[in-house]
Amino acid sequence: MKKDYSRFVELSNKGAKEMGYADSGALWRAKYDMPPDEFTKELDRLWDQVRPLYLSLHAYVRMKLHEKYGDVVPANGPIPAHLLGNIWAQDWSNIYPLVKPANADAGYSLTDILKNRKMDAKDMVRTGERFYTSLGFMPLPRTFWERSLFTRPRDREVVCHASAWDVDNVDDLRIKMCIEPKAEDFTTIHHELGHNFYQRAYNQLPFLFRDCANDGFHEAIGDTIALSVTPEYLVKIGFLDKAPDASRDLGLLMSRALEKVAFLPFGLLIDQWRWKVFSGEITPANYNKAWWDLRLKYQGVGPVTARGEDFFDPGAKYHVPANVPYTRYFLADILQFQFHRELSKIAGCKTPLHRCSIYDSKDAGMRLNAMLSLGLSHPWQDALETMTGSRQMDATAIIDYFAPLKTWLDEQVKGKPVGWE
Numbered sequence: 001m002k003k004d005y006s007r008f009v010e011l012s013n014k015g016a017k018e019m020g021y022a023d024s025g026a027l028w029r030a031k032y033d034m035p036p037d038e039f040t041k042e043l044d045r046l047w048d049q050v051r052p053l054y055l056s057l058h059a060y061v062r063m064k065l066h067e068k069y070g071d072v073v074p075a076n077g078p079i080p081a082h083l084l085g086n087i088w089a090q091d092w093s094n095i096y097p098l099v100k101p102a103n104a105d106a107g108y109s110l111t112d113i114l115k116n117r118k119m120d121a122k123d124m125v126r127t128g129e130r131f132y133t134s135l136g137f138m139p140l141p142r143t144f145w146e147r148s149l150f151t152r153p154r155d156r157e158v159v160c161h162a163s164a165w166d167v168d169n170v171d172d173l174r175i176k177m178c179i180e181p182k183a184e185d186f187t188t189i190h191h192e193l194g195h196n197f198y199q200r201a202y203n204q205l206p207f208l209f210r211d212c213a214n215d216g217f218h219e220a221i222g223d224t225i226a227l228s229v230t231p232e233y234l235v236k237i238g239f240l241d242k243a244p245d246a247s248r249d250l251g252l253l254m255s256r257a258l259e260k261v262a263f264l265p266f267g268l269l270i271d272q273w274r275w276k277v278f279s280g281e282i283t284p285a286n287y288n289k290a291w292w293d294l295r296l297k298y299q300g301v302g303p304v305t306a307r308g309e310d311f312f313d314p315g316a317k318y319h320v321p322a323n324v325p326y327t328r329y330f331l332a333d334i335l336q337f338q339f340h341r342e343l344s345k346i347a348g349c350k351t352p353l354h355r356c357s358i359y360d361s362k363d364a365g366m367r368l369n370a371m372l373s374l375g376l377s378h379p380w381q382d383a384l385e386t387m388t389g390s391r392q393m394d395a396t397a398i399i400d401y402f403a404p405l406k407t408w409l410d411e412q413v414k415g416k417p418v419g420w421e
């Protein structure tokens with residue numbers, strides 16, 4: 001694959017230059033309504049905002065892994081990537097049992113609730129739809145229920161990875177998902193429907209504007225709604241009699257941090273590597289070294305064994321050979337918390353940010369729809385201002401959201417090494 005990829009880079013750059021760009025990386029960055037170099041600086045600024053939180057999580061996880069595996073995990077160096085429970089070390093959720101705080105039990109099992117209520121796939125989707133209609137959005141069209149795929153077919157193989165579709169760019173909305181009665185799928189439904197309601201919000205615009213403000217927005221909307229799947233929300237819809245007390249919050253926050261915070265540097269470095277490849281700063285002779293250098297710089301992880309240039313480890317990430325831009329996922333991780341913080345204020349939420357749910361707030365729904373309905377007709381800065389009152393992406397919302405966990409993490413690693421350089 002390495003030889004084919006280097007040839008692809010040549011051809012891609014040739015096309016970009018014929019369009020007036022320095023290289024394909026500059027072409028990608030140019031779509032963000034700001035000069036390509038300024039966008040790169042914007043990403044650096046956002047990473048600087050969240051890096052202290054990541055460092056605290058990294059130091060704590062490294063300490064727990066060191067206690068478990070001994071010197072295989074250095075006390076003050078990078079974490080061996082293969083011990084983080086994910087092939088790319090981009091999501092650390094699988095090591096939650098090893099690093100969870102004491103008294104981390106959430107106090108309920110959403111999976112058990114779904115099973116005890118005997119909810120089938122459509123019941124779960126209708127519950128997700130009611131979240132959006134509680135905000136003032138119109139119900140999904142009849143064709144959504146007729147044409148979507150909700151369960152795994154018995155007569156054929158399908159790709160069960162959840163996705164949302166707008167087949168005619170007007171109102172033929174669908175999801176494709178093999179739904180099971182479990183907490184992960186319940187939250188995913190709320191996320192996927194975010195795409196559908198976004199697609200519908202801009203469906204009256206001229207065709208070329210029927211898209212999101214920038215490619216981070218579409219992912220961020222569904223994730224914003226998913227952040228509202230809180231214990232308080234489950235109480236409002238009758239799934240719980242009362243929300244667990246605040247003593248359970250550390251477990252909830254740790255679980256989410258292992259997914260959201262752990263992902264941030266990985267979401268950033270994929271395109272950092274590709275942009276340097278496109279610009280020629282990284283050549284085929286050092287593809288793999290540069291890949292692991294960036295993983296060390298941003299993630300603080302290293303390979304389990306030496307990885308020479310006879311390997312092409314970037315190619316193991318689907319988005320690299322498929323040429324799918326990845327910065328959108330980093331931006332979505334930033335934007336969803338910024339959106340959630342603002343909408344929670346509008347909804348009049350009085351609980352800590354991580355317990356807020358905007359369910360049943362028509363005011364929050366009006367603000368959300370005002371942004372969604374702009375589609376791609378305005379620069380993303382205009383759309384962001386419509387939602388938040390600010391024209392600048394702001395990662396301090398993540399810091400606010402995880403503030404109780406950050407305080408706890410810093411207490412746990414007090415006197416321990418932080419960082420890996």
